[in-house]
Amino acid sequence: MSLVDLTRDLVSIPSHEDEAAAGDFLEAWLRRETDADVTRDSVGNVIARKGTGEETLAFVGHHDVVEPAASQVADGSGDDATEYAVEERDGRLYGRGTADMKGAVAAALLAFRDADPAGELVVASFVGEEIGGVGAQYAIDGGFSPDYAVVGEGSTNYSGQDVTDVAVAHKGRRGSTITAHGTAAHASEANAGENAIYRATAAVDRVRDLERPSVDAAGERLEGRLTVTEIEGGTAMNVVPARCTFTVDERTVPGERAALERVAALDGIEWTVDQDLPAMRCTDEAFAEAVLEAADGVQDGDPELVTKPHATDAGWLSAAGTECVIYGPSEPGEAHTDDESVSIGVLERCRETYRRVAQRWPTAG
Template sequence: MTLVELTRDLAAIPSHEDATAAGDFLEDWLRTETDAAVTRDEAGNVIARTGTGAETLALVGHHDVVEPAASQVANPDAGAAGAGHDAGEYVVEERDGRLYGRGTADMKGALAAALLAFREADPAEELVFASFVGEEVGGVGARHAIDDGFAPDYAVVGEGSTNYSGRDVTDVAVAHKGRRGSTITARGTAAHASEADAGENAIYRATAAVDRVRDLEVPAVDVAGETLEGRLTVTEIEGGSAMNVVPARCTVTVDERTVPGERAALERVADLEGIEWTVDQDLPPMRCEDRAFADAVRAAADAAQAGEPELVTKPHATDAGWLAEAGTECVIYGPSEPGEAHTDDESVSIDVLERCRETYRRVAEQWPVE
């Protein structure tokens, strides 16, 4: 089975609501095509191990996807796209050297490349293939696996790193931002607006909290010659019950992009009267601290392509954040390009998929560096 065929088969399997069928495919393929020890945990993660040694290198991805557009789902009875597909399957089409379809870029193409590299490699140490569920909803699978003892020493995560430094170059991302989403709840006392002084206006209290958010210093760190900057953005506000009632409650949501090792002091808003601050989601950032590992992956990437890959940073949170938080040294290397994932015309370059396959194989065989 070629890389294109494997990507097509895997990407056609619906996995935005339930990733079970995609996990079944991965498990069956690994058991049929390799001699690895394959496990499937309670969350649905698929993990395979081969080789032995003091250090473990993992090729990591996820097989869940975001909801597809209607045009990305086969509906042959309606005469729509998807001839040759069963109803409900994702439509995967090849044209102009690319594969189009939901999940081709994020990230079943990278998974297919990792599967073949895992099968082909002759590792000097233990090599692991891991595909998680629930990456698109906060790293559910990765967190479950880590809690269950998944702890590779090193990991190459197949999220997108192509075209970051230059056109047609797949780089090695050594850091990325995290995301902390939180809610500021302001509480006051309701009163009739004609006697506003009899109440405490929750919206006024909320706006005071917003002013404090805007005054907070946002951290930045230097990584790989780049400045990775955090960001605080107020994204939603809701409050009040009627035009003539002093509001007793108002909520504000804050999107915070975090950087490795630093956080904005958002907890300071809770010092204000009538204000409560709660964290709703906290996806950790990532930074590779092992330069030898990063350079080894870059050397493998350099040998697999005509361009000159660089060590770069990435703005999006990935499962690499959870792994790094648990002690795994991570880099990111994958075919998806900026702005490609989650789109209605999502696609991936076939040439770059082959590049990733070769890079993964080289990393697996050449690590650890002596």
């Protein structure tokens, strides 16, 4: 089966609400095409292992996707289930999940099958990446702990056109709700109450004054960001509000967080963390350089070590002790779009890079 055919088959399987059918496909393919030890856990993660060695290298992806646009769905008839539409034109495959990230999963599957690995080699496709990495967290909690991982999220066109780079760090995301509590009163007797909106605006001012952490990675300055994104409060025009809430989107950097506890220290303020996706940074320079060398050998451009602005499952793996890099075909602005697509040539590039990395890493000391 060609990489295009495998990508097409995988992309066509709906997996934005239920990943089971895509997981069935992955499990069946691995059992049919390889002699690997294949497992499927209770949440639907598909993991296969082959080779032996003291250290483990994993190719990591996910087979869930965001909801497709109407143009990305092909309605079946009779007993045929609705499928996602997949179209090939101008050297690209178009369809929901081609870039994010079933194309990379297909490339990793073929590399896994074809490689004669230097150590234990694992391929893992997780569920629930698009909703906070629930599959990755479940696998890690269950003992999934490779020494090294290449995560197939997008790293193409970061340093230059038609170059697939190696991302060695990315930002995380912490989403918070700040709740200001006050005391209701009639607006004609405003002094009898405590205005929660006033307390909330004081908290917003403090958010704006907080220092945004930053770190150096791959010769770049990776900077955090704090943004107030929503606000809600009050019940009527003539009532002093007893409650006001606002949300904060924080882009975190490896090892650092903004001091939101300073906001929570204000009178009447409650701080709740709603989501916390960890940042990632590879600290093993030899591993990063080995992947970069493999990437350099399969493309005309000159790939670089770069950083990535988006959180991925690499953050969860990194937090658990796995040395991670990101190398994949998706380009900035390509994922989650109504005309999502992936370059077939870059998919082939990723497949060969993955195979070469598997055969050279871990090194023999």
